[in-house]
Amino acid sequence: MWTPSPPNLKVFKLLIIYYKMPVQQLTGRVISQGLGQGLGRLMNFGIGTEIIYSFVIIVCSLMIYFGTRELYELSKHKGIKYFRLSFLFFALAYFFRSFIKIILFYFNKQEIRTILPFFGNITLFIFVYFSIIAIFYLIYSVMHKKYKQKYIISLAHITAIIISIIMTLSGFPIIL
Amino acid sequence: MAKRNRLEIIKDILKIIQENHPIKPTPLLRRTNISSSRFKEYYLELLDKEFIKQTHGKNKKITLTKKGYKYLEKYLTIINFIDEFEL
Numbered sequence: 001m002w003t004p005s006p007p008n009l010k011v012f013k014l015l016i017i018y019y020k021m022p023v024q025q026l027t028g029r030v031i032s033q034g035l036g037q038g039l040g041r042l043m044n045f046g047i048g049t050e051i052i053y054s055f056v057i058i059v060c061s062l063m064i065y066f067g068t069r070e071l072y073e074l075s076k077h078k079g080i081k082y083f084r085l086s087f088l089f090f091a092l093a094y095f096f097r098s099f100i101k102i103i104l105f106y107f108n109k110q111e112i113r114t115i116l117p118f119f120g121n122i123t124l125f126i127f128v129y130f131s132i133i134a135i136f137y138l139i140y141s142v143m144h145k146k147y148k149q150k151y152i153i154s155l156a157h158i159t160a161i162i163i164s165i166i167m168t169l170s171g172f173p174i175i176l
Numbered sequence: 177m178a179k180r181n182r183l184e185i186i187k188d189i190l191k192i193i194q195e196n197h198p199i200k201p202t203p204l205l206r207r208t209n210i211s212s213s214r215f216k217e218y219y220l221e222l223l224d225k226e227f228i229k230q231t232h233g234k235n236k237k238i239t240l241t242k243k244g245y246k247y248l249e250k251y252l253t254i255i256n257f258i259d260e261f262e263l
Contacts, residue, residue: 068257074247075183075254076225079263141263 047105054098061091082141089134096127113171125168132160185210186227187251189218190244193228198237201230 064087072080100112100123112120136156140147180188185208192207193199205215222228227244231237240248257263 071250071254071257074243074250077183077254077258077263079258079261080254083261083263141261144263 047101050101051098054094054101057094058091058098061087061094065091078144079141082137082144086134086137086141089130089137093127093130093134096123096130099123100127121168125164128167129160129164132163133157136160183251183254185218186222187248189222190227190240190248193238193240193244194248197239198231200235200237204238 065084068080068084071077072084103112103115103120104110107115109115112123114120133156140152140156189204189208192204196203196207201219205212208215208218210218219228222244223230225243226241227247228238229241231239
């Protein structure tokens with residue numbers, strides 16, 4: 001037969017001591033408040049870091065794109081063309097990525113689709129599409145001499161669109 | 177002797193014009209050491225892209241434009257960039 005165990009008197013004594021001691025209580029509140037504020041600052045620091053990180057990536061990518069403009073205009077070399085385009089698309093992808101991050105932070109959500117369904121899907125689609133195209137152009141800038149078929153670029157764009165549509169509509173969690 | 181690529185041929189043509197300007201098309205063709213059909217292709221391309229200009233009239237002579245001089249200036253940079261990134 002089950003019998004209840006006697007209350008732990010030691011625990012009660014400690015609780016009474018705790019609540020009778022205002023200094024200890026104050027210290028506990030200060031610690032918890034400090035922790036809360038610290039965590040709050042870390043969260044703000046996180047989004048601030050994200051913005052700075054995205055800004056650096058976008059600026060560097062655009063510097064490469066505009067910096068190689070003269071070289072391309074003079075030579076019309078296809079490798080340089082695709083190399084430039086990849087960094088342009090990287091800049092655009094990171095622009096949309098930072099936009100999504102800011103929206104998520106503002107609304108304190110994990111998925112942009114829950115905040116703005118249609119607009120969120122479009123933004124996600126554009127981000128995924130630009131990311132895939134940027135990677136394709138970077139690889140193709142090195143491989144263009146081997147694969148000279150005209151349809152490769154069109155095929156890459158169509159594939160990127162299909163993948164972007166699938167990822168956007170399937171609800172697959174996109175890690176930004 | 178290694179085969180020249182497109183950029184190198186353009187550089188050679190522009191260099192010859194720079195050293196001998198103004199120059200007539202036939203002497204230029206002889207000095208570039210390429211076939212007449214290919215020379216015509218490059219010649220029209222350089223005219224189209226405004227790297228060179230030709231005087232009108234009876235004696236057609238070719239000179240470099242500002243863009244042509246710039247190409248010669250930046251040629252090494254372009255080649256190094258392409259080699260560095262293996263483009």
